[in-house]
Amino acid sequence: MRKKKLIIGNWKMNPKTLALARSNFTSIKKESGTNKNVEAVIAAPFVYLPELSKLSSATLSLGAQNVSAEKEGAFTGEISAGMIASLKTKYVIIGHSERRELGESNEFISRKIKMTLASGMTPVLCVGERERDQGMWYLSAVKTQLEECLAGVAKNAISKIVIAYEPVWAISSTQNHRDASPEDFQEMRIYIRKILSDFVSASVAESVAILYGGSVDEKNAVGFLVAGGADGLLVGKSSLTPKIFLKILKIANEIK
Numbered sequence: 001m002r003k004k005k006l007i008i009g010n011w012k013m014n015p016k017t018l019a020l021a022r023s024n025f026t027s028i029k030k031e032s033g034t035n036k037n038v039e040a041v042i043a044a045p046f047v048y049l050p051e052l053s054k055l056s057s058a059t060l061s062l063g064a065q066n067v068s069a070e071k072e073g074a075f076t077g078e079i080s081a082g083m084i085a086s087l088k089t090k091y092v093i094i095g096h097s098e099r100r101e102l103g104e105s106n107e108f109i110s111r112k113i114k115m116t117l118a119s120g121m122t123p124v125l126c127v128g129e130r131e132r133d134q135g136m137w138y139l140s141a142v143k144t145q146l147e148e149c150l151a152g153v154a155k156n157a158i159s160k161i162v163i164a165y166e167p168v169w170a171i172s173s174t175q176n177h178r179d180a181s182p183e184d185f186q187e188m189r190i191y192i193r194k195i196l197s198d199f200v201s202a203s204v205a206e207s208v209a210i211l212y213g214g215s216v217d218e219k220n221a222v223g224f225l226v227a228g229g230a231d232g233l234l235v236g237k238s239s240l241t242p243k244i245f246l247k248i249l250k251i252a253n254e255i256k
């Protein structure tokens with residue numbers, strides 16, 4: 001288990017302007033340095049990365065929200081892992097449900113993971129079922145995502161990957177979304193570690209950070225981190241208001 005909690009803000013397609021991105025990033029950075037037990041990251045839209053990379057620091061680092069599955073060449077509109085890495089970007093969110101919704105397959109996501117690793121960055125692989133069912137088929141849905149996304153990834157690279165469990169039904173942008181509980185997360189965290197353990201080894205599985213994501217706010221964060229045992233959080237909506245994101249960082253920092 002990692003010592004520092006990893007708290008990643010996923011800004012999605014926000015904020016509206018570079019000026020606002022810069023000022024929000026700066027506000028968070030100003031206070032994030034006081035949280036010694038936390039690693040704070042903002043995953044910003046591509047177009048803001050060059051400017052934010054000038055502001056990023058040891059206390060607030062940078063992530064991207066997507067990456068090309070190709071290395072370089074004639075791929076109009078794509079952005080390579082090498083380009084992203086050159087902007088002091090440490091993390092790349094891969095396989096988010098909002099991108100899977102656009103048609104990204106596990107095989108495609110797997111190629112993105114390999115590109116990200118090859119560029120020295122950390123992939124944050126998102127997995128999560130669309131629905132919970134009585135028959136517990138949601139467990140096998142997540143298993144398939146993990147196995148297919150990690151297929152062909154070198155076994156010694158697995159410990160460099162972060163897994164974010166985000167049940168689609170709990171994400172704030174999902175229509176009629178409902179809250180996941182720390183117990184929902186805890187069950188899945190144990191299950192994900194078991195899958196990783198079968199895939200590589202128990203000790204490697206133990207070293208992989210497993211985050212929770214889905215409508216995290218300043219009220220429920222502590223539950224996922226303590227009762228749920230999360231190694232960190234992937235925070236969407238609540239990361240858009242610096243004050244709220246800073247509260248979440250502070251909460252995570254105080255957990256022993």
Ligand code: PGA
Nearest residue numbers: 171172214215216236237
């Ligand atoms: P949310 O988003 O916190 O707004 O639910 C999380 C995510 O989709 O990464």
